[in-house]
Amino acid sequence: MVSTPTAIGSTSQTPIRASIQALQSDLVAWRRQLHQHPELGFREHLTATFVRERLASWNIAHETGIAQTGIVAILHGTQPGPVLAIRADMDALPILEENEVSYRSKHDGVMHACGHDGHTAIALGTAYYLSQHPHTFRGTVKIIFQPAEEGPGGAAPMIEAGVLRNPEVDAIIGLHLWNNLPLGTVGVRSGPLMAAVEVFDCEIQGKGGHGAIPQQTIDSIVVGAQVVNALQTIVARNVNPLDAAVVTVGTFHAGRAHNVIADTAELSGTVRYFNPVLEDLIPRRFEQVVAGVCNSHGATYRLDYRKLYPAVINDEAIAALVRSVAETVVETPAGVVPDCQTMGGEDMAYFLQKVPGCYFFLGAANESRGLAYPHHHPRFDFDETALGMGVEMFVRCAEKFCS
Ligand code: NI
Numbered sequence: 425m426v427s428t429p430t431a432i433g434s435t436s437q438t439p440i441r442a443s444i445q446a447l448q449s450d451l452v453a454w455r456r457q458l459h460q461h462p463e464l465g466f467r468e469h470l471t472a473t474f475v476r477e478r479l480a481s482w483n484i485a486h487e488t489g490i491a492q493t494g495i496v497a498i499l500h501g502t503q504p505g506p507v508l509a510i511r512a513d514m515d516a517l518p519i520l521e522e523n524e525v526s527y528r529s530k531h532d533g534v535m536h537a538c539g540h541d542g543h544t545a546i547a548l549g550t551a552y553y554l555s556q557h558p559h560t561f562r563g564t565v566k567i568i569f570q571p572a573e574e575g576p577g578g579a580a581p582m583i584e585a586g587v588l589r590n591p592e593v594d595a596i597i598g599l600h601l602w603n604n605l606p607l608g609t610v611g612v613r614s615g616p617l618m619a620a621v622e623v624f625d626c627e628i629q630g631k632g633g634h635g636a637i638p639q640q641t642i643d644s645i646v647v648g649a650q651v652v653n654a655l656q657t658i659v660a661r662n663v664n665p666l667d668a669a670v671v672t673v674g675t676f677h678a679g680r681a682h683n684v685i686a687d688t689a690e691l692s693g694t695v696r697y698f699n700p701v702l703e704d705l706i707p708r709r710f711e712q713v714v715a716g717v718c719n720s721h722g723a724t725y726r727l728d729y730r731k732l733y734p735a736v737i738n739d740e741a742i743a744a745l746v747r748s749v750a751e752t753v754v755e756t757p758a759g760v761v762p763d764c765q766t767m768g769g770e771d772m773a774y775f776l777q778k779v780p781g782c783y784f785f786l787g788a789a790n791e792s793r794g795l796a797y798p799h800h801h802p803r804f805d806f807d808e809t810a811l812g813m814g815v816e817m818f819v820r821c822a823e824k825f826c827s
Contacts, residue, residue, distance in 0.1 A: 440823075444553060444815050451549050451811040454478075456527035458541035462516030462534045465572025468493040471514045471544065475569050478548055484555050491581035495569040499554045501826055505563025507591045508825045510818050511598035511775060512547035513540045513573035522802035537804040539601035539788065544569060546599070546814035553819050560819075561826035564591055570771075577733065579771035588778055595742050596781035597821050598772050599814055601788040603796055604764075607807045610750035610817065611764030611785030614743035616698035618736035618783070619668075621769030622707070625692045625728045626651070626714060630721070632687030641685040645678045647723045648689035652676065654713045662709050669697035669706065670767060696767040698735050707731075734773040739780035742825075746782045749820040753813055761787075768799075786814050 454474075461470045472493045479486045479497050486497040493514070521528055521535040529535045536542075551567050554560075568587055572578035588596075605611050628651065630644035652673050663669045671693070678689035695706055707729050718725045750760045764785050772783045788806035789796040797803040 440819055441816060443557075444549070444812050444819065447549050447552065447815065448812045451545050451815065452808045454548055455541050455545035455808060455811060458544055459527045459536050460530045462529050462531050462536045462541070464518060464534060465515040465574055465576065465578065466492045468514045468571050472569070475514070475544065475548060479551060482552055482555050484551055490585045490587060491571060491578050493571040494578060494582050494585075494587070496587050497551050497567040497569070499551060499565045499567070500558065501561040501563055501565075502558050503562045505561070505826050506594045507564045507566065508822055509566040509568055509588065509593040509596040509775070509779070509781075510547060510550060510822070511568040511570055511596060511772060512543040513570045513578070514544045515540055515572050515574050515578070517574055517800060519800065519802050523805055525805070535802065535804075537801060538574065538799050539804070539806055540573065542601045542788070542806060542808075542811055542814070543599070546811055546818065549811070549815040550818040550822070553815060554822060561823050563826045565822045565826065566593060573771055575732070577771040577774075579774040583774055583778060588775070593779050595739070595825060596775045596779050597742065597746060597818070598775070598781070598783045599786045599817060600770070600783070601806050601810055601814070602785035603789040603799060603804070603806055604766070605761060605785055605787030605789065607787050607790050607810055608754055609759045609761050609787035610754055611761045611787070612743060612747045612750055612782065613762045613764060614738050614740040614782075616735050616737050617765055618770045618773070619696035619698055619767040620700070620703060620735040620773075621732040622695040623693070623730050623732060624695070624710070626690070627726045628689045628691070628718060629724045629726070630685075630687050630689070633685045635681075635683035635685055638685060642721055642723050643685045644689035644723060645686050647718060647721045648676060648678060648691060651691065651714055651717045654717050655710065658706060658709045658713065662705060663697070663702060667697065667699045667702065668765075668767070669695070669702060671695050671706075671710075696769070698765070700735060700737075703731070703734070733769045733771045734777060736770050736773045736783050737776055738782040739776070742780050742782040745824055746784050746817075746821060749817060749824060750784070752820060753816050784817075786810055786817065
């Protein structure tokens with residue numbers, strides 16, 4: 425069902441905030457509709473239909489089916505000018521929702537536990553507002569509705585499909601509703617914001633045998649334990665102490681009995697860092713450490729080391745623009761939080777590798793209303809007041825960049 429937003433002022437003289445506040449009930453309704461029908465990456469068919477129907481009902485030009493379920497909406501100001509892209513992700517997570525709310529997920533085992541339902545609603549609200557106020561910006565605003573942020577990643581295939589071209593995008597912005605920050609704040613900084621994400625699976629092959637006769641074996645548990653410890657020296661001894669990085673071994677499986685020496689040990693984990701100079705160093709040292717420890721014990725190994733997303737790195741000038749807009753939106757300098765880096769990852773990184781831009785966090789937690797569970801938690805939910813703030817951030821950024 426396509427709803428026309430509550431009538432809002434259509435002249436450029438209307439204060440932005442009042443117009444957006446009039447949209448608030450629609451933003452909440454859209455977000456709740458999406459929340460009830462969450463879909464995993466590249467399967468966002470209902471979500472894409474929801475977005476498409478609204479864009480069509482507002483006569484906003486758009487293209488669908490990009491990188492499977494992605495959509496790009498194009499909004500033109502009344503005069504020529506620069507091109508700003510705004511990116512929102514649409515996918516949900518394989519989590520069984522534990523919230524008992526009227527808008528609880530109707531898809532068993534799938535949940536919007538990261539707030540991407542809110543991102544989609546905010547992008548729709550932005551598209552609607554800009555379509556009604558074409559005199560307030562020059563040039564073009566492209567709104568990118570992206571699939572599969574949670575994996576395997578929809579940003580890279582959308583870029584390959586040409587979403588940053590025709591017209592050529594000059595800058596890009598995006599936001600994440602953020603329960604690590606309270607409602608009424610915006611986390612924004614230039615430079616690295618979120619970490620590069622890499623994962624590994626490592627199988628160590630020793631030689632099994634009797635637990636009482638170790639001299640006949642190569643104990644994969646002893647080798648594996650040394651690998652775990654030695655891997656920590658990458659961060660401790662190879663990475664510049666002024667650069668942040670983490671190597672986490674998340675699983676270690678080996679052995680079946682008290683009196684048997686295990687012939688294989690399987691380890692897996694994740695590596696995170698901000699500085700792109702580490703993108704060669706860490707995987708190289710990683711394999712050297714695994715190989716060296718295994719060799720010293722006569723064990724062999726199989727290592728599968730995979731790079732998922734690069735680091736999210738914001739452009740200084742665009743971050744400054746977003747920061748100045750945030751100061752207007754939150755109305756207090758204390759509400760703009762530069763200290764907001766996280767080792768979480770985001771495929772917004774790929775867009776930021778291609779064009780200067782800024783990804784920022786929109787505070788969405790409200791402890792007093794029980795809305796402060798972490799992202800990806802089965803009780804995750806956020807304060808929907810943030811939806812209107814998100815639209816105001818995007819609209820003001822668009823009007824400032826395209827002025
Ligand atoms: Ni997310």
